[in-house]
Amino acid sequence: MPPTPADPTVLHPMPEHPRVVLLKPLLKSSLIEVGDFTYYDDPDDPTAFETRNVLYHYGPERLVIGKYCALGTGTRFIMNGANHRMDGPSTFPFPTMGGSWAEHFDLITDLPGRGDTIVGNDVWFGHGATVMPGVRIGHGAIIAAGAVVTGDVPDYGIVGGNPARLIRTRYDAADTARLLAVAWWDWPVRHITEHIRTIMSGSIDDLENAAPGHMETEHLDPTTPSAKDR
DSSP, X not given: OOOOOOOTTOSOSSTTOTTEEESTTTOOOTTEEEOTTXXXXXXXXXXXXXXXXXXXXXXXXXXXXXXXXXXXXXXXXXXXXXXXXXXXXXXXXXXXXXXXXXXXXXXXXXOOOOOOEEEXXXXXXXXXXXXXXXXXXXXXXXXXXXXXXXXXXXXXXXXXXXXXXXXXXXXXHHHHHHHHHHOGGGSOHHHHHHTHHHHHHOOHHHHHHHSHHHHHHHHHOTTSOOGGGO
């Protein structure tokens, strides 16, 4: 029997652990986009992610999270609606309280925003990580438990602390470029299914050799040595 891919449309991929949910089939907001197989783990109520973990989402800014991301319990995204004025004596948002105070709503709507919050593919968020508005997190990054991410994170970077600082990168620049070029997260899911062990524990060479385009080229070119001859 050929390998069977997992189903990205199932809300609870681990039925015996209802604390784990796939986010794509769960979320309703048109301002939140999540890729296949990205999951959130929470023993309390993971299905409330949209209201409990995406906070102050009042404006037009989008939250975009890639595929194959792992979000630990308490991962939160602070959106631009959390901003208050800081150029006057008070930071209190008077217009939101109603009454004639609402006539001054322009004092809130003209606040500067940092734009969309973008998370790449294959990103791991530790327990209690917080991402501030407008941050961009690269592919393959790791966000340590309790980190408060206030600035952009490079591809395959590991950050931690408050505010989060770059601890190290998982690969050097050359290997990172190779990983980005192979972009395994964009492979057809059936092809991924055939190469799970390579994706999880193989070398970059192994990953490149398993890529769909590489395998097709090798198959079509009779002069290419087979794997056993290398």
